[in-house]
Amino acid sequence: MTRAARLDRPTRQAQIYEVAARVFCRKGYEKTSMGDIALAMRMTKAGVYHHIESKEDLLAAIIAYGMDVFERQVLDKVETIPDPLERLRATLRGHLLLVLRDRPKEVTVILHESSALPAAARAKINARKKRYIRFLEKTIRELVMRRIARRVDPSVATFALLGMVNWTYQWFQPGGRLNEAQLADAMTDFYLHGLLAPGARRDPKGGARRRRPAA
Amino acid sequence: MTRAARLDRPTRQAQIYEVAARVFCRKGYEKTSMGDIALAMRMTKAGVYHHIESKEDLLAAIIAYGMDVFERQVLDKVETIPDPLERLRATLRGHLLLVLRDRPKEVTVILHESSALPAAARAKINARKKRYIRFLEKTIRELVMRRIARRVDPSVATFALLGMVNWTYQWFQPGGRLNEAQLADAMTDFYLHGLLAPGARRDPKGGARRRRPAA
Numbered sequence: 001m002t003r004a005a006r007l008d009r010p011t012r013q014a015q016i017y018e019v020a021a022r023v024f025c026r027k028g029y030e031k032t033s034m035g036d037i038a039l040a041m042r043m044t045k046a047g048v049y050h051h052i053e054s055k056e057d058l059l060a061a062i063i064a065y066g067m068d069v070f071e072r073q074v075l076d077k078v079e080t081i082p083d084p085l086e087r088l089r090a091t092l093r094g095h096l097l098l099v100l101r102d103r104p105k106e107v108t109v110i111l112h113e114s115s116a117l118p119a120a121a122r123a124k125i126n127a128r129k130k131r132y133i134r135f136l137e138k139t140i141r142e143l144v145m146r147r148i149a150r151r152v153d154p155s156v157a158t159f160a161l162l163g164m165v166n167w168t169y170q171w172f173q174p175g176g177r178l179n180e181a182q183l184a185d186a187m188t189d190f191y192l193h194g195l196l197a198p199g200a201r202r203d204p205k206g207g208a209r210r211r212r213p214a215a
Numbered sequence: 216m217t218r219a220a221r222l223d224r225p226t227r228q229a230q231i232y233e234v235a236a237r238v239f240c241r242k243g244y245e246k247t248s249m250g251d252i253a254l255a256m257r258m259t260k261a262g263v264y265h266h267i268e269s270k271e272d273l274l275a276a277i278i279a280y281g282m283d284v285f286e287r288q289v290l291d292k293v294e295t296i297p298d299p300l301e302r303l304r305a306t307l308r309g310h311l312l313l314v315l316r317d318r319p320k321e322v323t324v325i326l327h328e329s330s331a332l333p334a335a336a337r338a339k340i341n342a343r344k345k346r347y348i349r350f351l352e353k354t355i356r357e358l359v360m361r362r363i364a365r366r367v368d369p370s371v372a373t374f375a376l377l378g379m380v381n382w383t384y385q386w387f388q389p390g391g392r393l394n395e396a397q398l399a400d401a402m403t404d405f406y407l408h409g410l411l412a413p414g415a416r417r418d419p420k421g422g423a424r425r426r427r428p429a430a
Contacts, residue, residue, distance in 0.1 A: 195405075
């Protein structure tokens with residue numbers, strides 16, 4: 001199935017991916033059987049096998065689906081923003097909101113479980129992740145060259161960003177003191193303060209500069 | 216065995232923990248058998264069972280051992296530093312170097328695998344992790360109150376730090392462009408820039424301020 005087809009239908013398949021991601025995260029990939037997936041889906045095992053050939057294929061499909069969602073909801077939208085600072089701000093905020101709110105978080109968690117995949121499937125997903133890493137490094141390098149950012153190492157700054165964003169699912173609890181948007185704003189602000197040269201911290205159009213993020 | 220006893224003897228047990236952590240990380244906890252551990256240790260299964268009662272106990276012991284190492288090599292040393300900025304800088308750098316260099320990284324990775332533990336063992340390890348989180352929040356709050364740090368949310372800044380540090384094992388390759396100490400310095404510098412108020416970025420005694428970390 002093409003990527004567009006996967007995304008345009010809110011398919012039975014997408015539902016399977018989201019439910020299966022939850023079961024894998026709760027029970028662990030190794031311990032989960034196709035019977036567990038069927039039970040969670042309220043389907044027969046034969047019904048599940050109609051959509052999915054094996055547990056390994058299912059994991060690969062969930063990860064591809066997670067990347068589809070990320071690329072469609074975040075990366076494809078921000079890549080064309082001409083101003084590099086706005087591009088980075090929108091990327092960081094969009095990625096945080098995706099992790100925190102927009103999808104069952106298990107689909108995001110499972111993106112980091114690709115070690116259980118066979119080598120070919122793993123290489124494919126790593127190439128997609130690398131595209132994102134290169135995009136971040138290039139954007140940060142552009143900010144450094146234009147002296148909007150401090151003279152940081154673009155790779156260090158890129159992995160600092162990914163660490164901050166990807167770690168949030170380990171600890172964020174919905175319903176706490178900060179909601180998802182407040183946390184995304186506070187993290188974005190925190191990160192950009194580390195990156196940018198003094199005086200370069202322009203705000204997005206119309207936004208008041210908050211020095212105290214969501215306290 | 217007491218914590219001090221565990222640490223003072225470079226015991227057969229510590230070796231088992233480090234080798235087992237490697238096997239768990241390579242093969243996955245669920246898929247690993249006690250036979251695999253014995254094979255990697257070049258011991259008989261009976262020999263391994265002489266030290267360890269079950270696979271679950273082994274995981275709990277590795278995690279406790281990883282926390283022992285972290286507390287002894289990082290937290291116990293920095294907790295008494297009176298100046299909060301020096302305290303935070305030493306914590307961040309020490310934690311990064313521990314993750315990057317000082318121990319088989321698998322012992323560190325496995326600290327985040329506590330979901331496979333029974334509830335009581337998990338609660339115990341979570342309390343130890345919480346001690347570290349509270350220490351970071353308190354130090355950052357002190358920096359904010361003394362206006363050395365910007366008015367950030369101490370919890371957001373704490374989890375930003377943990378994300379940056381804990382994510383490094385996902386991508387850092389020894390032998391690359393930056394060595395472990397350079398990366399630890401660059402990350403520490405990057406983080407403190409995000410946190411501190413302009414003008415407050417004092418360097419540790421005698422250290423020249425590097426605006427370009429390890430490029």
